[in-house]
Amino acid sequence: MKKVFKPAVAAAAVSLAMLSQAAYSAEQFFPIPSYRVGAYGANGQAFYGGFIDYLNYVNMKDKGVNGVTLTWEECETEYNNAKGVECYERMKGKAAQSAGPIHTMSTGISYALIDKSAQDKLPLAMMGYGRTDAVDGSVFPYAFPLVTTYQMQASAIVKFVKDKLGGSLAGKKIVYLYHDSAYGKEAIVALNAEAGLNKFELVQIPVAHPGNEQGAQWLKIRQEKPDFVIFWGWGVMNQTALKAAQKVGFPRDKMIGSWWTGSEEDVIPAGEAAKGYMAATWNVAGKQVPVIADIEKVVYGAGKGNLQDKGKIGTILYNRGVSAAVLSVEAIRKAQDKFGKGKAMNGTQVAWGLENLDITDARLKALGATNLLPTIKTSCSNHEGSGKVKIQQWDGAKWVPVSDWIEGNKGLIHPLFEASAKQYAKEKGITPRDCSKEK
Known part of the structure; x- marks a missing residue:
């Protein structure tokens, strides 16, 4: 009897493994080292509330990115560098096969992670903060000070x-x-x-x-x-x-x-x-932005909003969290266009997506994000992509x-980034990529 059942058991085991792998490959995981307590907790609550609400919104409205469900896990850093590193180490294993951009909302934590994330091939987003000479992607292939820098x-x-x-x-x-x-x-x-x-x-x-x-x-x-x-x-x-x-x-x-x-x-x-x-x-406030109004309708209307205080919806930091999530999802979408629609993207693939963003006015309009943030076009040599602000x-x-x-004065400022990145590469023994060969 045992000989009869062994092939069936083996086949079932293989089938379950394939199903498990298929289920996993249909999920895009976001490690989120956030902070909602401490001296800066109120800021983190609004930003990460907006960020997670947009991920939820994409899942609910569009069934993910080409069928790939967005998932996430938060880890409380209290805006503390050591705790930020601990959170990263705790979550990086889950991100090994499927990784959304990591947003620490902390320059100090970003500095602490910039070498680690490059070694682990995980994309580190630093939207409006962080190590700004990472604008030079020839030296920093996995770090992205997106939109604009200090x-x-x-x-x-x-x-x-x-x-x-x-x-x-x-x-x-x-x-x-x-x-x-x-x-x-x-x-x-x-x-x-x-x-x-x-x-x-x-x-x-x-x-x-x-x-x-x-x-x-x-x-x-x-x-x-x-x-x-x-x-x-x-x-x-x-x-x-x-x-x-x-x-x-x-x-x-x-x-x-x-x-x-x-x-x-x-x-x-x-x-x-x-x-x-x-x-x-680098982002506007208000619910007049269509995507913000629709998030409130779709996500909060279904009782699935991330914020306890719904009064933060449409505030500057809430909308900033949404805009950070918009660019993160667009990077995944861009990566899928190259590496396979309907598949979860690994860190290297998402980094490629972040490096090849082209967010035009037409795309912002299609996303319901007109005037939420400026147009953005990144490249190997420019991980910033905009450099614009409003007052x-x-x-x-x-x-x-x-x-x-x-x-800002790009002709004055960007050479400062390049000089700093060149010095960093020299100190770390990094051979910069040839950006002329990157597409």
Whole structure:
């Protein structure tokens, strides 16, 4: 009897294994090292809420990407570098065969993972943060500072300030008030270059983490009497700065923050002190964006929304999370076009998709994301893909765009990336790819 049943059992086992493999291959896994608690938890809640809502939306609306279901797992980092690495190590095994881009929403964690992710061949997305010389994909094939970088943002802000001050910055004084971390220091090289080019005085004033003590810094700003303050804050530091500026009498309409200082979480707690304050952004706020309205209808209408506080839908950071997910899904779609529709993509294939994005106005319209973010076209030599921002102003109740898309000085900034990447390659013994041969 045993000889009779052995082939049947073996056949059943093979069949089950094939079914299991087929089920797995129909899933695209996103490792999500997120943070929803700690000093920056409110920011993470909105961003990752939007990110996961869009993944859910694609599953519900389109049955995934060409039939491939999007799956994910979150791991709490508390915006802590060591915990971010722990989360990565915990989840990377699941991502070995199928990996969506990893979004840490942390420059420090991104720095800690940039070598690891390259070694593991897992794509590390750094949208508006992270190691910005990774724009040079010849040296950083698995790192993607997508949309725009701190340096290009700083350059665009300087361009906006120059226009506000009559077309010349010669002899003017700009204070750079920044979070004393890798994040805050990233823009300094660009601002120094802009100061040399435009002949203005740059005064650098750091603020220690988490930034709820700024009395001495604002006394110095009052003494310096700058024409503008460029502000690179994060979390509680932002509302603290706005209240401190009001206290010393510095006009908020002479302050322009980075995109991490320009969310509702930053201005609403500051109350009247925030009115008139400006900040850069690479995505707009509001539910007037069709995809945001449809997410609320489809996902929250079915009771499957990720946010406990639905009031965050349409906020800057929620919409930013959606836009990060849009580009991640588009990279998977692009990779499938090359490597096989209806199949899960591995890290190398998704990295290729990220490196060959071409998000036109027509594609944004088709996605319901018109004006949510700028057009993007990446390549081996340009992992940024845009370099544009808008300036928005808080009117006391909502963010209002006060500029069109502004591109930073690419001719000034991108050579800085290339020089830094070249030095990094030399230090690490990396032979850069020949981008002329990449397609």
